[in-house]
Amino acid sequence: MFDFLDHYDLLGAFWTTVQLTVLSAIGSLIWGTVLAAMRVGPVPVMRGFGAAYVNIVRNTPLTVIILFTSLGLNQTLGISLGATNFDIINFRLAILGLTAYTAAFVCEALRAGINTVPVGQAEAARALGLSFPQVLSLVVLPQAFRSVVGPLTNVLIALTKNTTVAAAIGVAEAALLMKKMIENEAQLLLISAVIAFGFVCLTLPTGLILGWVGKKVAVKR
Amino acid sequence: MKLRKVTAATAVVLALAVSATACGKDDKKDGGSSGGKKIKIGIKFDQPGLGQKTPQGYTGFDVDVATYVAKELGYNADQIEWKESKSMDRETMLQRGDVDFIAATYSINDEREKKVDFAGPYLLAHQDVLVRADDNSIKSPEDLNSKKLCSVTGSTSAQNVHDKLAPKANLQEYPTYSACLTGLQNKAIDALTTDDSILAGYASQAAFKGKFKLGGLKMTNENYGIGVKKGSDLKAKINTALEKMVADKSWQQAVDKNLGPANYKNEPAPKIGNIVK
Secondary structure: OOHHHHHOOHHHHHHHHHHHHHHHHHHHHHHHHHHHHHHHOOOHHHHHHHHHHHHHHHOOOHHHHHHHHHHHHHHHOOOOOOOOOHHHHHHHHHHHHHHHHHHHHHHHHHHHHHHHOOHHHHHHHHHOOOOHHHHHHHHHHHHHHHHOHHHHHHHHHHHHHHHHHHHHHOOOOHHHHHHHHHHHHOOHHHHHHHHHHHHHHHHHHHHHHHHHHHHHHOOOO | OHHHHHHHHHHHHHHHHHHHHHHHHHHHOOOOOOOOOOEEEEEOOEEOOOEEEEOOEEEOHHHHHHHHHHHHOOOOHHHEEEEEOOHHHHHHHHHHOOOOEEOOOOEOOHHHHOOOEEEEEEEEEOEEEEEEOOOOOOOOHHHHHHOEEEEEOOOHHHHHHHHHHOOOOEEEEEOOHHHHHHHHHOOOOOEEEEEHHHHHHHHOOHHHOOOEEEOOOOOOOEEEEEEEOOOOOHHHHHHHHHHHHHHOOHHHHHHHHHHHHHOOOOOOOOOOOOOOO
16 A cells, blocks of 8 residues: 555655754744844834834745745846755755744744743843843843743744745655655545655654753743 | 633534535535536646636637537537646546546546546647747757756656656756746746647747747657546547547647647647557
8 A cells, every 4th residue: 555655765855854944943043033132122223123024024925935035036036045956056945935934933932932031130130230132141031942942842843844835946855755746646645644644753742842841941930 | 601602603503504515515416427417527727728717718728629528428618617627636536526527638647547547648748848939959858967947846747857858957846837937038947848738838828929939859758638537438428529529620720729829730639549658
């Protein structure tokens, strides 16, 4: 029943999915933290930029963003991110698109976390003479991160599944392999079930492990 | 407590609505291939020149063939119910009986013949390339190895390029052929590759007239057949209709009308049951 799977590199495709997820997760964690810092910061221009970015990107469909990176940046403007082969260009473009999109959600989760830190702590830090970057990085953010492990896990799981959109620009990950198999094998339900099972194998442990970590590091108040 | 009641009421209403629509669907399923008033035909809705839904109605070569066949089966044009059959849904739609037959750039191959029966073939197409009108650098499939190609994600054409025809080619995959045309116009892509009949349909569109041309490479053979449910008696009837269509010249007229403007040189009408490998 499953013998047709021998012709396909299922593990390779899911490895690309994992790579996309991990690299985009790192990218969006960094960019999302910067955005959150902008949104709670004292400079009005930065606050405005952060708010505008989050609201625009969060409300744009991911497919549009991913297709824009390829059709707009690459095919029309000629940006190739230092590669000549479409396989590599598309992989990098997909990470760029996924990072830009997911960062908006990371930013909002983090901002909620910042709000859980009692305002007296920031005031006390200011009274001790710490600057804004010091208040944020030494006092507020360490506590904020610990309280948003749960919400960030949700974002990570959503990101894992969102990587399938990268198939739209031809990145050889799980969803693209699924399209290939459906085209060749005429076994729609079985193939979909196999791919779905693969994603459950990725996301279920993520949820369990990070759920445990979240409980471990939570700030007891 | 009030909220609880409202929730319960909503759930009941929803359940009723769902079951009601389910019944409705069953009721409609009265017509079969014989005796019913309507015939349901699966076509592509998004392929110019072959099967396309336009504000004025349905146009394309597949549509013309299907209309002719339906007429021979005893259905007028207004008794046809067109359904969209995307590539991945085709076998399922036939097996479930959603459509009576499918004429949707449906190439006959062994895997598919295990699931459905094919009448025809009614058109012999080849995998080919579409290039800019001023580009003469592609003369044989080997030339493709140094080119940037584009095709639809996971399609047979894309897999052929990757596995057999030009493994070294730089291949971009997009969800639709239209997306490939952006790159082709901007010179980010050198050639769009798939069946020549599909390419001819795109090049025949008013917006692209004179901008693109076919390479004429004939890299593979694709036998387009009309798919019917396994064991259906429609197969023989459709074959008769197709033979008649070729004999009375309507077949050639349909090819010229739909694919002609792109300078598409069609193969002569294939003999029924003669599958060119």
